[in-house]
Amino acid sequence: MSRRETLSILGGAFTAAALACVPFLFGDYGLSLAINIVSYAVLATAWSLFSGPTRYVSLATVAFFGIGAYTTAVFAETLPWPAVLAIAAGVGVVVATVVGLSTLRLSGVYFVIFSFGLAELVRQLVTWWEVNKTRTLGRYVFTDITAAQIYWQLLALAVLVFVAGFLIGRSRLGLALRAIGDDETVARHTGIDTTRAKVALFVLSTVFMTLTGAIMAPRWTYIDPAIAFNPVVSFTVLIMALLGGVHRLYGPVLGVVPLALLFEFLLARFPNHFSIMVGLVFILIVYAIPRGIAGLVEQAVRRPA
Amino acid sequence: MSVLLQVEGLTRRFGGLVAVDALSFSIEPGEVVGLLGPNGSGKTTVLNLLSGALKADAGSIAFKGQSISGSAVHTIARLGVARTFQLVRPLASLSCHDNVLTGLAFGRSRAWGTAARATADALLDRVGLGRARDTLPGELTYIDQKRLELARALALQPDLLLLDEWLAGLNPTELEEGIALIRSLSGQGITILLVEHVMDAIRSLCGRLLVMNTGRLIASGPPQQVLADPEVVRAYLGDDGDA
Numbered sequence: 001m002s003r004r005e006t007l008s009i010l011g012g013a014f015t016a017a018a019l020a021c022v023p024f025l026f027g028d029y030g031l032s033l034a035i036n037i038v039s040y041a042v043l044a045t046a047w048s049l050f051s052g053p054t055r056y057v058s059l060a061t062v063a064f065f066g067i068g069a070y071t072t073a074v075f076a077e078t079l080p081w082p083a084v085l086a087i088a089a090g091v092g093v094v095v096a097t098v099v100g101l102s103t104l105r106l107s108g109v110y111f112v113i114f115s116f117g118l119a120e121l122v123r124q125l126v127t128w129w130e131v132n133k134t135r136t137l138g139r140y141v142f143t144d145i146t147a148a149q150i151y152w153q154l155l156a157l158a159v160l161v162f163v164a165g166f167l168i169g170r171s172r173l174g175l176a177l178r179a180i181g182d183d184e185t186v187a188r189h190t191g192i193d194t195t196r197a198k199v200a201l202f203v204l205s206t207v208f209m210t211l212t213g214a215i216m217a218p219r220w221t222y223i224d225p226a227i228a229f230n231p232v233v234s235f236t237v238l239i240m241a242l243l244g245g246v247h248r249l250y251g252p253v254l255g256v257v258p259l260a261l262l263f264e265f266l267l268a269r270f271p272n273h274f275s276i277m278v279g280l281v282f283i284l285i286v287y288a289i290p291r292g293i294a295g296l297v298e299q300a301v302r303r304p305a
Numbered sequence: 306m307s308v309l310l311q312v313e314g315l316t317r318r319f320g321g322l323v324a325v326d327a328l329s330f331s332i333e334p335g336e337v338v339g340l341l342g343p344n345g346s347g348k349t350t351v352l353n354l355l356s357g358a359l360k361a362d363a364g365s366i367a368f369k370g371q372s373i374s375g376s377a378v379h380t381i382a383r384l385g386v387a388r389t390f391q392l393v394r395p396l397a398s399l400s401c402h403d404n405v406l407t408g409l410a411f412g413r414s415r416a417w418g419t420a421a422r423a424t425a426d427a428l429l430d431r432v433g434l435g436r437a438r439d440t441l442p443g444e445l446t447y448i449d450q451k452r453l454e455l456a457r458a459l460a461l462q463p464d465l466l467l468l469d470e471w472l473a474g475l476n477p478t479e480l481e482e483g484i485a486l487i488r489s490l491s492g493q494g495i496t497i498l499l500v501e502h503v504m505d506a507i508r509s510l511c512g513r514l515l516v517m518n519t520g521r522l523i524a525s526g527p528p529q530q531v532l533a534d535p536e537v538v539r540a541y542l543g544d545d546g547d548a
Contacts, residue, residue, distance in 0.1 A: 172410050172417055179407050182396040188378035189388060191411035191461060
């Protein structure tokens, strides 16, 4: 292990420990903002775990997030909490495997469109089921989980996603994914089973999204398909990851923090023009900083002024 | 084992065009075979069929006695068939070292860790790229990118190496080095099938030539004999009457 890696591990552990103190230091508003930021940090990091190296841009984030949220809504009152999380992860794995095997042969824009369609499809299926079978369209989520507990769970999940990303980066799988991102044909010719590598990482990445949804659900008290499967979540995650930079593990977080704060501000000040402003921000980011903040940081380090 | 590669009735169509038409040939272990033919005669398609990048419409390919027609590209690569591409295709975001490491990590050696890194360095040295270990392929010259691609192919520890115009575009000095390198690979026991237009290389390297025209095999045999074959001359230069 190189010195730089040791330093990043120590830095990460210290940051996580410091962040764990947030619920004791700030009030309710601060905690709710922190929950928002950490949940997006998990989503954006998990997103770029797969989409960064392979360059398969996925808009299916909310499909998995929503599946997790609904798992909690259905089981939280009857089952112990760890079982709920295990079911959420299990459902996420099954859906991601089926979706991965059937779609990761698509490339470029076809995959983007499919992934967006998938989120809508899942939302419509859940809506249909709720209307026709259970005869409800909304569900109440009653648990005794506190906001601080949600925050700590998300933080633990964030640590896990970083550890997973760190280990993958050092593994054979990480090398395979970078090769796939560069040239899939060549990757196959060097003996890489590209389908297996892509599906494995897609599944891993989406399990984190599913768990985020499951952990976040108690925050809402009431959920319906429009809330749980809101496509804005997918786009937000995408913007955050792109702003931060997807070619470094720490990149997405650099995009999450400023954008989460900005969106909070925009929602409070301009609730009616929120979507337009988010769109403008997206365009600006793609044109102005295509390699993300992480790219700018590296450039600055490499060429000191 | 007397035959390394056995191809029978191999056919591939693109729409109405028959790019490879009922091609049959075999290659014995240790041979260096040149695959020749005018542009568009189907040579690269043959390599793509052998490596699995394209599926055949008809016919069979057996490698070391095992059928590989219809096998996935990565399966064929792991069995010991490596290739280079006509237009070089290095993995652009990976250093030279990591480019070679892919072949080691996923090829038949499944090597990883310190040993794999040392082997990757050795392979880079072997093709003359030892100094460029941490360089990105985009910063290399054309010949060096070709060397890199060769090192990546060698990392698969192939029994059969498919070279698609690997010597094209080199200057005379580089050509000499390239020929020497291929000869040393052959000396190491690797069987080589090369698509090539550079006659000097063909004469000095190949023990046998296969000549294709419009998807069919029109000649096969030792270089002197094949290159003097009237039908081969006609394929390249046209009929006497045309001249």
